[in-house]
Amino acid sequence: MIDPSTRKVLGTIPFGDQRLGGDLGPQYLKDVDVHGLGFSRDGRYLNVVSVTTNTVTVVRTVDNTVMSKTYVGRASHEGFFAPDGKTVWVADRALARVDIVDARHGGIVGHVATGDGPSKVLFSPDGRYAYVNHLRSATIDVVKVSSRKVVRRISGLADVFSSDMALSPDGTELWAAHKKVGKVTVIDLQAGRITSVLKTGPDTNHPAFVTTPRAGFVYLTVGAENTTKIYRRHTGAAPTLVGAVPSSGVEPHGIWPSPDNSTVYVVNEHSDSVDIIDTATRKRTDTLRVGQEGQALVYVAGAVPSGPGTQHLTRQGLDQPVRNADAAVAGPGKVAVTVRAVAGLDMVQLQGSGLTPNTTYTASARHADDLIPLLSFTADATGALPQALAFVKFLGVYDVTSVQVRPAG
Secondary structure (H helix, E strand, O other), X not given: OEEOOOOEEOOEOOOOOOOHHHHOOOOOOOOOOEEEEEEOOOOOEEEEEEOOOOEEEEEEOOOOEEEEEEEOOOOEEEEEEOOOOOEEEEEEOOOOEEEEEEOOOOOEEEEEEOOOOEEEEEEOOOOOEEEEEEOOOOEEEEEEOOOOEEEEEEEOOOOOOOOEEEEOOOOOEEEEEEOOOOEXXXXXXXXXXXXXXXEOOOOEEEEEEEEOOOOEEXXXXXXXXXXXXXXXXXXXXXXXXXXXXXXXXXXXXXXXXXXXXXXXXXXXXXXOEEEEEEOXXXXXXXXXXXXXXXXXXXXXXXXXXXXOXXXXXXXXXXXXXXXXXXXXXXOOOEEEEEEEEOOOOEEEEEEEEOOOOOOEEEEEEEEOOEEEEEEEEEOOOOOOEEEEEEEEOOEOOEOHHHOEEEEOO
């Protein structure tokens, strides 16, 4: 949690344990892989989605207490409060439905049948419609909130995989990001049609609409380029790229503007940090060290109308070392290495692209004169490695720059 007025990290709200052994234990009842964030329009409540344990937790923002916890479908990803503040609609990526959760009391109170692999839910400003993107369908579902049914399906998106999206403040335009192919589909929601497809760059993550006295813009995090790109919106014409802000760290991911649009906040997933960007100068003005492996980020206005707002916060995940480097790869391709300290062991994370398809590799690190194997992984049919993990004692034993990746055998 960050106080934007002081740019101070106040603490973290823990939902589970760091230690891997506890997470895998048969008696572990807490959450794993906190990922998605949303909030009620009055700022009183925050919804938190944990992907691995399929949980939706609702937190009271004034004092950080848990109001309810609900187990939903499968691989739940991003959800958001309905405009009335009574329910949270969450997308189940492994299914073809959105679950509707009673925010205050917990429990599933309804479902919406959608296209395959829904990823995120957003609501129109007037609260009449919800919009759903997908991981396995090149469509946007338009849902009538009152009937909880899909009333329109916008097809022909640039790719079937759309992990994130953003809606313009006036509700007329939607940007669907396609991480795997590095594109964004721009949609006119009033006409129900695609107006542009932008080539934005590898690992295109999250868009955010920003309106300044100068014009209307979209700030877009592009993970593999470690930049936040700035596109200017035009009436009746395709958006144009007008700038980019280099990240202080690695893999910019979640993004959100302040309510007055003077500031944009970007979380660097592999550097455990948040960059603060001034929209007037388009420059980074500060960087804050935050918790580990940040994904989503939201700015909740009015969350703490009085009092410190620090009740029940902890230091879990803060002030921990993290290291990044590119591995030396034998043959084609690139593999990025991130090492961060977690309780008990260190997490070694690999992400790759351009590798030999369907090939098994071994990643090793040098210790003195020896090359010690850490883990093996297999590139997919496109030569990509979305993620591979190992938990070992790494920091203080190996140098992250010594990691090598070679075909197995």
